[in-house]
Amino acid sequence: MGRSSSLSSMNFHERQLRARRNTGRLLVLYAFGVAGIVLSVQALASAILARGEQLWDARFLPYSAAGTLAVIGIGIVVGRLQLTGGGRAVAEACGGRPVSPGTRDPGERRFLNVVEEMAIASGVPLPEMFVLEGESGINAFAAGHTTDDYAVAVSRGGLERLTRDELQGVVAHEFSHILNGDMLRNIRLTGWLYGILGIAVTGRILFEATARSDDRPRRREGNGNGTVALLALGLGLMAIGWIGQIFARAVQAAISRQREHLADASAVQFTRNPAGIAGALKKIAGHAGRSTIAHPRAAAFSHMFFASAFDSLFATHPPLEERIRLLDPSFNPEIAALVGPDGAGDAVGSNGVAGLAGIAGGGAIALGRLGRLPAGPTASGMRATRGLLASLPEDVAQAVQDPFGASAVIHGLLLGRDEHAREARLGDLAAWIAPGLDLEVRRLLPSLDGLPPMARLPVAALATGSLLHLSASQYTEFCRTTEALVAADRQVDLFEFALQRNLRRHMAPHFGAVPRRVVRHHHLAEVAADGGLLLSCLARLGTSSTSDPEAAFVCGVDHLGLDGSEVGLRFLALEECGLVEVDSALDRLAEATPEIRRRVVDAAAQTVAHDGVLHEAEAELLRAIADGLDCPMPPWVAWEASMD
Amino acid sequence: MSLILLIVLGSLVLVVVVVGLYVAGAYNALVTLRNRLKNAFSQIDVQLKRRYDLIPNLVETCKAFMKHESTTLEAVVAARGAAMNASSRVAANPADPEAMKQLLEAEQALGSGLGRLLAVAESYPDLKANQNMLALQEELTSTENKVSFARQAFNDAVTEYNTRRESFPTNLIAGLFQFAAAELWQVDAPEERKGVRVSF
Numbered sequence: 001m002g003r004s005s006s007l008s009s010m011n012f013h014e015r016q017l018r019a020r021r022n023t024g025r026l027l028v029l030y031a032f033g034v035a036g037i038v039l040s041v042q043a044l045a046s047a048i049l050a051r052g053e054q055l056w057d058a059r060f061l062p063y064s065a066a067g068t069l070a071v072i073g074i075g076i077v078v079g080r081l082q083l084t085g086g087g088r089a090v091a092e093a094c095g096g097r098p099v100s101p102g103t104r105d106p107g108e109r110r111f112l113n114v115v116e117e118m119a120i121a122s123g124v125p126l127p128e129m130f131v132l133e134g135e136s137g138i139n140a141f142a143a144g145h146t147t148d149d150y151a152v153a154v155s156r157g158g159l160e161r162l163t164r165d166e167l168q169g170v171v172a173h174e175f176s177h178i179l180n181g182d183m184l185r186n187i188r189l190t191g192w193l194y195g196i197l198g199i200a201v202t203g204r205i206l207f208e209a210t211a212r213s214d215d216r217p218r219r220r221e222g223n224g225n226g227t228v229a230l231l232a233l234g235l236g237l238m239a240i241g242w243i244g245q246i247f248a249r250a251v252q253a254a255i256s257r258q259r260e261h262l263a264d265a266s267a268v269q270f271t272r273n274p275a276g277i278a279g280a281l282k283k284i285a286g287h288a289g290r291s292t293i294a295h296p297r298a299a300a301f302s303h304m305f306f307a308s309a310f311d312s313l314f315a316t317h318p319p320l321e322e323r324i325r326l327l328d329p330s331f332n333p334e335i336a337a338l339v340g341p342d343g344a345g346d347a348v349g350s351n352g353v354a355g356l357a358g359i360a361g362g363g364a365i366a367l368g369r370l371g372r373l374p375a376g377p378t379a380s381g382m383r384a385t386r387g388l389l390a391s392l393p394e395d396v397a398q399a400v401q402d403p404f405g406a407s408a409v410i411h412g413l414l415l416g417r418d419e420h421a422r423e424a425r426l427g428d429l430a431a432w433i434a435p436g437l438d439l440e441v442r443r444l445l446p447s448l449d450g451l452p453p454m455a456r457l458p459v460a461a462l463a464t465g466s467l468l469h470l471s472a473s474q475y476t477e478f479c480r481t482t483e484a485l486v487a488a489d490r491q492v493d494l495f496e497f498a499l500q501r502n503l504r505r506h507m508a509p510h511f512g513a514v515p516r517r518v519v520r521h522h523h524l525a526e527v528a529a530d531g532g533l534l535l536s537c538l539a540r541l542g543t544s545s546t547s548d549p550e551a552a553f554v555c556g557v558d559h560l561g562l563d564g565s566e567v568g569l570r571f572l573a574l575e576e577c578g579l580v581e582v583d584s585a586l587d588r589l590a591e592a593t594p595e596i597r598r599r600v601v602d603a604a605a606q607t608v609a610h611d612g613v614l615h616e617a618e619a620e621l622l623r624a625i626a627d628g629l630d631c632p633m634p635p636w637v638a639w640e641a642s643m644d
Numbered sequence: 645m646s647l648i649l650l651i652v653l654g655s656l657v658l659v660v661v662v663v664g665l666y667v668a669g670a671y672n673a674l675v676t677l678r679n680r681l682k683n684a685f686s687q688i689d690v691q692l693k694r695r696y697d698l699i700p701n702l703v704e705t706c707k708a709f710m711k712h713e714s715t716t717l718e719a720v721v722a723a724r725g726a727a728m729n730a731s732s733r734v735a736a737n738p739a740d741p742e743a744m745k746q747l748l749e750a751e752q753a754l755g756s757g758l759g760r761l762l763a764v765a766e767s768y769p770d771l772k773a774n775q776n777m778l779a780l781q782e783e784l785t786s787t788e789n790k791v792s793f794a795r796q797a798f799n800d801a802v803t804e805y806n807t808r809r810e811s812f813p814t815n816l817i818a819g820l821f822q823f824a825a826a827e828l829w830q831v832d833a834p835e836e837r838k839g840v841r842v843s844f
Binding site: 049063067070071074078081092093097098100102103104201202205206209226230402403404405434435436437439440443469470471472473474 | 647649650651653654657658660661662664665669672676679683684686687689690691693785786788789790792793794796797798800801804
């Protein structure tokens, strides 16, 4: 029925797909708007040139249309250029200051912890975290193209006035924007708004420039008509631009308000705690500074915020009172359904994971034949993640809080288990320009070795958050060393390989513009060979429990939904499963449609757990591969917690 | 009023818009880079603070064993105080070259003070074997490595900002809006670069 029930039955990709369809509709609407503007400008130009005698002169159409489209185009490009830096660019434009991972400010520390828990419980990389210093209003936003370049920012007022539960509600709301695919839509909207704004700006410049030049004393006679025409043109363009803005903002606001309700509902679904987010909204309603953001450049991003950043006719957010009312379970049955009677039947049951039936005990989950893997964070998963992070060894937890220690942690995780090979590689590390890095790795190794498999990816995720604070040259060094560590490995360790690959993929957008990933493959057959290679490797190397690798491979291929013989999928020999091959196969698979990627991940799950049981280490390998294919999966602890 | 005039004026407006956008973009880029170097300093600051916190412990531990070294100990305490003051001034504005120079001097003084203290500690076998002392020593070395790592990132950020500031035509905008050159955190003495590492 309602919004929330359809929401809870959708996974990450379905939500993103729907968001993309909505964007398509929006684009059509926008095209109509642009056409209207072109026609208005044409009418304006005709009227001025014909001295008001006629409103349409077809001779001018090519010029007026070309001029208008050029201005809109420049506006869109400018708007987009502001956002090429991803979420960081938005946060910096709004005056955000990145939160240092080793911060001692209790408010910032809490914000880091809440975001880390949420990101890890969702299986997405850590965002860059910002504080809007000097903003006493309570507000927050998430921005970025994808989860690789996104940022989450909160105002200083939010840090100081919200309790942990309320802050968690706000962060969950922002994460639902991320998981619902709202970020990309927001970025597009910003570009389009800039395009229309360009018309108004051009009109204003034309008007002011003409008016100013007219003030000059030495004016030649006979130019008066031209001046009046230019002034009229300028005014007319301003009017058209502002009317266009009003139209665009009205559309934007309507869509945005709907997405805000969805995000509020999702926040409750993630945290199971409507009191948290409702409390935050109540504080905004009762707080004199409310949610206002003072920074002048924040205006262009108003639709990205948690609550209205500006008082305006075209609110991008629903009224606070309405949002608070809708979050009250005693009033809203949908929210009551999301909260559940006593925490039982957590989102796992409703998240389409029908196949995951019960725990086989001892860190393993039975995987039904048609089972789907959990998608999206759940309240119990979040609690379990929090517990896991709290139980990390002290030295590791300390180390991931600064870039130096975080590099050491990642290097330590990639060192492999072979004592002899380790020594040689630690020697290589000593040659790195950072003095003492090898010593730091040595110091951390015992704790890293003692980590349970399920803690390795979360620790790597925490480390990545700090590694975003490397400088460009340090990042280059970091890439070189991690690459060398993995390459030095004679034996292919798929987990280490996938880990290193993902780290770099998540970090690369931060350290320089990376080409947008585009969807090139729309049919599974185009990437079937790559899928086959991946499944072969998984069957050969990825599992500990499989006694019959070929059967595991066949089982995986069956789940790809292809006839293996038809497209020539064969079980590859161990020698054919090299890192280089896997690397390029993953690159190609990453360019397939989300549905294909999801199918490959499902098939990979079947291969890895051919014996019908998914073990802890296998699940983490699977998660590492799924992450590489941009199919985020919650961590193992969340799966386990959901089974309880 | 001819069409040509309209086109010429239109292009003029376009040029003005493009130049205006360029100036705004260059200005914003300078602000962003300056903010990044400030943020890079906060990475150093976290580690410096950690080290300033360690020093009183170190001094206390040494005091228990050292009988006639009060001047050395006091010098370290005084140098720590001076360095803390200087670092908080830099933290307020890391792009301020004067404050940075003062911090460099204060840090140098603190470094040599610590070096002297640790050298003196050599002659106290009980102190050398003390578990607390060993742990502090280890912590100090590790923090020192982190400081130098963060310092590298900071210097990279400063270089990026300074390079952008000096490149044409951004230098015109930098001059117009008074973006001053920032100071690198340079460590001259080669033994300093390795941090305080005294082996017992």
